[in-house]
Amino acid sequence: MNRGSLRVKFIALWSVLSLAKIALAARLPLFVDEAFYAWESRHPAWAYSDLPGMTAWLIGLGRAMAGGQVLAVRALFLVIGAALPWLVVRIAARWFGTEAGWRAGLWALLMPLAGLTGVLAMPDVPLLLAALLCLDGIAQLRERVSVAGWLALTVGLVVGGFSHYRFAIVVLAGLLGLVCDARSRRLLRDARLWLALAVGALAWLPLLLWNLDHAGAGWRFQVLERNPWSWHLSALTWLPIQALVVTPLLFVFALLAGVGLQRRRREDPDGPWGLLFGIGLVSVAGYFVLGFFADAERVSFHWPLAGWLVLVIALAGLDRPHTRGWAVATNAVAGLGLASVLVWLMAASVPAWRKRLATTGFYPQDFAGIAPVVDALRKKSLPADARIVADNFEIAAQLAFALDRADILVLDHPHNHRHGRAAQLAQWRVQWNAADRVSGPPTWLVVDDGAVSMKQRLQAYHALCAQMGGLTAADVIEFDRGRQRYLLFAPPASASRTEQHCITPALAWIDAPTGKQVLRSSFAVSGWAFKDGAGIDRVVITLDGQPVADADYGRAMPQVAGYWKISTDPQQPRVGFDAVVDASALPAGKHRLGLVLYGKNGSVEVWPAQTIRIAAGADRP
The missing domain is CATH 2.60.40.10 (Immunoglobulins)
Incomplete structure (x- = not known):
């Protein structure tokens, strides 16, 4: 395939995909974590319990420029997501030539997770930008120490430090890559590299100070509470899941490229093979090994994405697949995977289509939103001073965004602790105080009935009664064929709001x-x-x-x-x-x-x- 053809295909696909991503980002209801990050953006800070400040800053800046719409929340993430494939092209082209650059960029677009990066306002977006900036900086510095290379590396380290705790693994991967590459090892003797690392380390200071002020709540959750640190076999599902999200043929060829890097490192010690091998070893194989000990309950299939992009760059440099037939098949299968995810997200963004998926295993529960709940609240003609209490942080965050209110209150729910958000809610002072239930404006309680398993639901209802001082009859708000079920409790009828009779949902x-x-x-x-x-x-x-x-x-x-x-x-x-x-x-x-x-x-x-x-x-x- 000639260079011009690859460039045309890359630009065409990038253009079409960018338009599709904008359309999706404007319609797709906020993912529950996105809603919480949007809530964090209402409380500007250097760091939070779950993340450093970058994600909240990007959302806050987007909303300041474009208002309170969903697209505004995701606007700057779309911009970063659109830039990432071009960075892949740049890095691969510097090492392996222009044609390899376009090929790597095309694969980065076809890989569903990478191609659709930016549709959601998630911390992985700036984290990926930081990882590629660091790789681009090292790629320049190993050829010739320059201000441009130093700046790319430094900016990448700073952006990464402000993006996520997981950026520490990116740094570890980069350092191992430097050690595995003879030409890059010379940089370890250059004071300017250590200056870049020192500046990047300063970006972790806000996170360190937050944890010191809150008894290490963030570190404790990320490292200890969410991870069992005991052997389990859940990681065996990692390979088939990664094969799906990377797409099967590209997954196989990328793994083969990773294995082949060690051999190329011996054959061509002056090439970047050792650097790519060391990075890939930590950021792909390392996550696989970690999976046997780490969190198996929460979504983590996106964690190795930066590593897959590195292996895609290596794959382009190795000029594989060797035959045109395999290359066409790889692109076709990857394109089919990308199209499938696009169609699924489109279905999630259209209520009628999402409802049809409700009885299937493809139901996009995390994108269902709470629009019917918001409509029900608005129909109540709430007084301006009415207090709204949500039973867990996910509902609270979505209500805060949909109602444009910063004063949504939250019950002390196990869900808040399980997802590491309880400390942040306590810092914001938005937890419902049972002592306030007998005074002040009327209180409306919104409960996600599906957040508690059926066998624990009655106990949860009685706990709600204890916290709220009684419950009156609830409005049941059900949509998507019952997959989403919320309860809206009105204020107690008594003007004094003393202990009320407990009437639970059926x-x-x-x-x-x-x-x-x-x-x-x-x-x-x-x-x-x-x-x-x-x-x-x-x-x-x-x-x-x-x-x-x-x-x-x-x-x-x-x-x-x-x-x-x-x-x-x-x-x-x-x-x-x-x-x-x-x-x-x-x-x-x-x-x-x-x-x-x-x-x-x-x-x-x-x-x-x-x-x-x-x-x-x-x-x-």
Whole structure:
């Protein structure tokens, strides 16, 4: 493939992808972490509990320039993301020639994680910029010590230090790369390199001071609390996951390039192979080894991205794949992967499309947003001084952005501690103080009902009662076919807001039919439902959202009362229901079986529906 063709393809793909990224960034609801970073931008600081200040600064600057829209939050990240492939081109071209530069840049665009960098306002965006700037600086300095090379390295170190704790691994990878490369090792004797490292080290000072002021809460979470540091086999999934996010053929060829670097290092000691080998060893293989001991609960597939970009540069320098057929296949498979992720993100950005994914394994839960919750709050015509309390930091952050309010309060929820945000919330003084519940303006409570597992939900409801001094009936806000379910509690009716009676949301379960059964035109439905503090008056069975039968309610189910020992439903243990549903008018195939629960206090709650399958006509009686 000639140089001009590669350049044209790179520029064309970069242009189309940039436009697609802007369109996505303008429509896609904020990822939950993005919302928290946007909340941090309302509290300018040098460092926070989860991150140094760079991400919040970029968001704050974007919002200052372009307002409070989602696109403004992501604006500067889009700019950085658009610049990254050009940096890859520059680095590869300096070492291996112009054609290799365009080839590496093209692969950086086709690799879904790298090509779509900047759509989300995440700390990995400036971290990647910092890593490539450092590599570009070293690439210049190993050829000739210059002011430009020194500045690139210094700026990269400073940006990285202000971006993420994980930049420490980038620094470690770079130092090992210098040691593994004979020509680069000479830089270790140059005082100017150590000056750059010293300036970069100053960027870590705010993070150090924050941790000293908060008993090491940030370091403790990042290093100790989130990582079990015990052997587990979860890392075995790392290889197939990385093969998907890098795309399979590019993944294989990049790994082969990494293995081949050691041999090329011996054959051509004057080339950058040792430098690339050392960096790749830490930033790709190192993460694989770390996976056997580190956090297996949270998303981490994006961590080695900087290392994959280094291996892509090496792959371009090694002029592989050798044959045109393999090169075309590699690009085609990578392009298909990129297109698939683009389509998935587009679906996540359109509510109707996202709803269709709700019953599949591809449902984009973290991009669902909370627009229906915000609409419900606005319909309440809240007074200007109304207090809004969220049960965990994720809802609070999303409400703060959507309502443009800096005074959203948060309950002390296990979720806040599990994700290392509790210390930051305490510093901001936004945690709900139970002592304030009897005075001040009315309080509205928003609860993510899906944040707690079903078996712990009743206990969580009772804990809410204790924290809020009682609960009145909740508005149930459900969307995306029940995958998202929120509870909105109104202020207690009493003007004094003293201890109130605890009326919890209803809990229910359909025992039969199960999702594995193929049902005939008439089938039985059975299960249980209860509502602490009030009781259930009526259970209605629905198909595809339409009522089809009134259930007989009140069958004794002592096993339910035995399991939910703390239940205060006055009807316990007579909480079972039974019904017979006539589905003869419905077409064969998948349908949604649900419940509507009517409380004795006048509440009406839609319970999340489940998928059932009705047999074809020939199989019906």
